[in-house]
Amino acid sequence: MANLKRTREDILTSAIATVHRQGLQSTGLKDLFAVTQASSGSFYNYFPSKDEFAHALIDFQWQQIREDTFEATKELAEDPIARLFLVIDKIEAKHLSEINCAGCLLGNLIVDLVEHNESFRQHLQQIFDDWQALFAELLQAGKAQLSDRVDPDLLAEQILTMLEGVLLMVRLYSDSDRLRRGFNNIRQVVKAALVSQQP
Structure with a gap:
């Protein structure tokens, strides 16, 4: 279950390894939600778009x-x-x-x-x-x-x-x-x- 209390730094830290390994273009938003354990609402609260992320x-x-x-x-x-x-x-x-x-x-x-x-x-x-x-x-x-x-x-x-x-x-x-x-x-x-x- 997604953690609704993930901080901005938590999300960035937990996403780095995945993006590093497979690239950002190949990493979908669902992948980012999964690897960061952030809800879509929490993610978009910090990053209005994937480009902003x-x-x-x-x-x-x-x-x-x-x-x-x-x-x-x-x-x-x-x-x-x-x-x-x-x-x-x-x-x-x-x-x-x-x-x-x-x-x-x-x-x-x-x-x-x-x-x-x-x-x-x-x-x-x-x-x-x-x-x-x-x-x-x-x-x-x-x-x-x-x-x-x-x-x-x-x-x-x-x-x-x-x-x-x-x-x-x-x-x-x-x-x-x-x-x-x-x-x-x-x-x-x-x-x-x-x-x-x-x-």
Whole structure:
């Protein structure tokens, strides 16, 4: 029986695994009601439409990533480059813990949603711009450790692009060793940008 007292966060949290695994377009409203144990009235109270639910899920997932990686490492390292490596480590650990190797939910939603409605393209662009900006912020703060030839903003773009590429290929191959190799390649790109690594 549906739980009429499910909160907005309850619904989003309980829907993530299903949407992550099978995509939002392939997940019907009945599926969402079932997996979230929310009545249709409760669901629509928070999300007037499936598109509104999708936008909320995008924001919720980005909040989780930000808190679990960038926010969680603030107290662990004062050095911005050391913190960048911790962020990379945390993202890798999160995906290694996901047995089904479902890739990045936000990356998956690019393929799933951007052709469905232009508002999703704009929303996801903003999210990925914000993600890239957080990488760039750490690199800018640690610029003294970077080679003069390195543009922190372009390196941030490269890190995010590599990260999403790795997670997409891991979803295809469902191979944790491939994930580890991909994240090691990301670390090598950052290390190669450091002054201490220059000949």
